[in-house]
Amino acid sequence: MAEYFDSLETRAPAEREAALLAAVARQVAHAQAHAPYFAEILCDFEAREITSRDALALLPVTRKSELSARQRVVPPLGGLNATALGGLRHVFQSPGPIHEPDGFAADWWRTARAMFAAGFRSGELVYNTFSYHFTPAGMMMESGAHKLGCCVFPAGVGQTESQVQALASLQPTAYAGTPSFLKLLIEKGDEMGLPCASLSKALVSGEACPPALRGWLQDHGVTARQMYGTADVGLIAFETDGGDGWVVDEGVLVEIVEPGGTKPMPEGEVGEVVVTVLGNSDYPLIRFGTGDLSAIVAESSHRASPCGRTNIRLRGWLGRADQTTKVKGMFVHPGQVAEVVRRHPEIRAARLVVTGTIGADVMTLHCDATRIDEGLALAVADSMREVMRLRGDVRFVPPGSLPQDGKSIEDARSYD
Numbered sequence: 001m002a003e004y005f006d007s008l009e010t011r012a013p014a015e016r017e018a019a020l021l022a023a024v025a026r027q028v029a030h031a032q033a034h035a036p037y038f039a040e041i042l043c044d045f046e047a048r049e050i051t052s053r054d055a056l057a058l059l060p061v062t063r064k065s066e067l068s069a070r071q072r073v074v075p076p077l078g079g080l081n082a083t084a085l086g087g088l089r090h091v092f093q094s095p096g097p098i099h100e101p102d103g104f105a106a107d108w109w110r111t112a113r114a115m116f117a118a119g120f121r122s123g124e125l126v127y128n129t130f131s132y133h134f135t136p137a138g139m140m141m142e143s144g145a146h147k148l149g150c151c152v153f154p155a156g157v158g159q160t161e162s163q164v165q166a167l168a169s170l171q172p173t174a175y176a177g178t179p180s181f182l183k184l185l186i187e188k189g190d191e192m193g194l195p196c197a198s199l200s201k202a203l204v205s206g207e208a209c210p211p212a213l214r215g216w217l218q219d220h221g222v223t224a225r226q227m228y229g230t231a232d233v234g235l236i237a238f239e240t241d242g243g244d245g246w247v248v249d250e251g252v253l254v255e256i257v258e259p260g261g262t263k264p265m266p267e268g269e270v271g272e273v274v275v276t277v278l279g280n281s282d283y284p285l286i287r288f289g290t291g292d293l294s295a296i297v298a299e300s301s302h303r304a305s306p307c308g309r310t311n312i313r314l315r316g317w318l319g320r321a322d323q324t325t326k327v328k329g330m331f332v333h334p335g336q337v338a339e340v341v342r343r344h345p346e347i348r349a350a351r352l353v354v355t356g357t358i359g360a361d362v363m364t365l366h367c368d369a370t371r372i373d374e375g376l377a378l379a380v381a382d383s384m385r386e387v388m389r390l391r392g393d394v395r396f397v398p399p400g401s402l403p404q405d406g407k408s409i410e411d412a413r414s415y416d
Contacts, residue, residue: 004116004308004309005113005117006250008250009113009247009250009309009311010304010310013301013302013310013311016250020253020278021050021051021052021056023253023278023279024050024056024276024278026047027278027279027280027286028042028047029047029048030082030281031284031286032047033082034082034083034281034284035079035080035081035082035284037070037078037079037080038284038286040079041060041062042059042060042286045058053255053264056253056276056287057262057263057264059262059287060262060287061262061274061287062285062286062287062289063288063289063291064098064230064232064290064291065291067096067098068097068098071098076091076099077099077101077283080285081282081283082281082282083282087282088101088102088282089103089104089108090136090139092139092231093134093135094135094136094231098231098232100136100231100232101283102139102143102282103280103282105282106143106146107143107144107146107147108143108280109136109143109144109234109235110235110251111141111143111144111145111227111229111234111235112143112144112145112147112148113144113235113249113250114144114229114235114249115141115144115150115176117238117239117240117241117307118174118201118203118224118225118227118238118239119174119201119223120145120148120150120201120203121149121150122148122149123149123150123151124151124172124173125150125153125170125171125172125174126150126152126153126174126176127153127155127166127167127170127172127174127176128141128142128145128152128153128154128155128156128176128177129155129156129157129163129175129176129177129178129181129182130156130157130176130177130206131157132154136231137205137206137231138156140229140234141176141203142154155177157181160184160185160188161188161192163188164185164188164192165194167189167194168189168194168196171198172199173199173201174199174200174201174202175199175201175202175203176203177206178206178207179202179204179207179209179213179217179224180207180213182199182202182204182217182224183213183216183217186199186217186222196220197221199221199222200221200222200223201224202222202223202224202225203224203226204224204225204226204227205226205227205228205229208317209226225239225240226238226239226246226316227239228314228316228317230290232283232285232290233275233277233285233290234249234251234277235249235251236252236254236273236275236290237249240305240307240309242306242307243305243306243307244297244305245305245314245315245316246315246316247305247309247311248311248312248313248314251277251278251280252275252276252277252278253276254274254275254314255273255274255275255287256271256294256295256296257271257272257289258338258408259293259323259406259407259408260321260323260333260336260337260338260408261335261341262287262338263338265295267296267298267300267301268295268296268298269295269404270295271293271294271406272290272291272292272321272406273289273290273294273314274287274288274290275287275290289321291321291322292318292319292320292321293317293318293319293320293321294314294318295314295315295318295406296312296313297312297314297315300313318405321406322334323407323408323411324409325354325409325411327354328361328390330388330390332352332363332388332390333409334408334409336387337352337408337409338408339383339387340365340384340387340388344376346370346371347367347368347380348399349367349368349402350366350367350368350402350408351365351402351403351407351408351409351410352364352365352392352408353365353410353412354409354410354411354413355412355413356413356414357413357414362393363384363388363390363391364392364393364394364395365380365393365394365395366395366396366402367395367397368396368399368400368401368402369396372396377394380394381394
């Protein structure tokens with residue numbers, strides 16, 4: 001019989017959607033009242049009017065790539081925190097640098113749900129190899145394990161031989177960390193004559209776990225499930241025994257948005273993962289652009305996963321949305337492409353293709369448009385020059401011919 005972390009995972013999609021939107025309105029109101037940054041950027045919006053995804057889509061997107069600059073102006077958290085430093089438990093620092101907080105609530109990052117889906121149960125010993133310093137990854141896993149009633153060995157990273165010895169003496173059943181480090185530990189254990197035979201389950205994150213590596217781990221007795229999350233947001237989605245995509249966490253509302261823009265993509269198409277965190281009074285992120293590319297599994301909005309969970313599912317991590325490219329010595333980013341498209345409603349989709357060789361760049365905007373004429377081409381070229389500060393060509397393409405891979409900028413130059 002299937003087991004679930006709680007009843008939220010199997011509720012009717014319509015019930016979930018109503019609850020999510022009600023929570024969004026409350027979170028927006030809380031952010032406006034207590035987080036200076038959101039009070040500023042959401043000043044023109046009434047929280048009580050955000051009663052649909054269409055209304056939510058009118059709000060600006062705050063991108064992870066913007067945080068470092070913002071935090072330098074308003075240290076340490078850029079004014080995105082609704083709880084003052086004295087009411088927070090930690091402030092961490094990830095590469096960028098980008099600072100992230102956590103609070104005193106149990107399982108603050110909501111990782112227990114992913115751990116449960118990976119088979120972790122109360123009373124087990126979790127061998128946690130994520131870092132405990134600077135970045136919050138170690139604490140993210142530890143807090144989730146404690147929520148489940150697990151004991152944690154805070155192994156951290158490095159010291160491979162010492163870790164193998166610890167595994168041999170502690171005999172843990174569960175592993176949290178990157179899949180590549182788990183493979184390294186198993187290999188080192190075999191080499192030292194201390195096989196990591198007690199491990200049977202793993203929640204892995206921080207890097208891709210391709211099928212070949214997953215199969216290798218399974219052959220060595222460890223069933224690995226992936227968790228997708230970020231230091232800012234916490235858990236976003238997770239794998240289950242049923243497969244068929246990553247099930248979205250119950251504590252967030254996820255949108256797939258045009259890379260560099262704010263408009264949601266149709267179900268099944270690739271775009272940037274944008275997350276609104278619900279119920280977090282300390283760090284109420286509203287439409288937070290992770291910079292990651294993914295897509296909603298087609299039909300998952302009304303077709304349950306084989307595991308029985310009814311939330312929408314993501315196709316996994318499909319790359320990065322930040323496709324910033326230097327053209328003729330100037331940076332061109334996806335947001336500029338989105339702005340050009342926004343100015344011309346006739347354009348259904350667009351892709352900026354940079355060709356030529358170093359020092360002789362050619363920039364062409366490929367447009368799927370409802371009308372094709374010289375007037376529109378000239379107008380779009382003018383917008384490109386105004387928005388990007390560069391001259392570029394405009395090329396109309398057949399309807400539906402642009403690749404659905406989430407890219408708005410393609411660097412096709414020759415570097416030979």
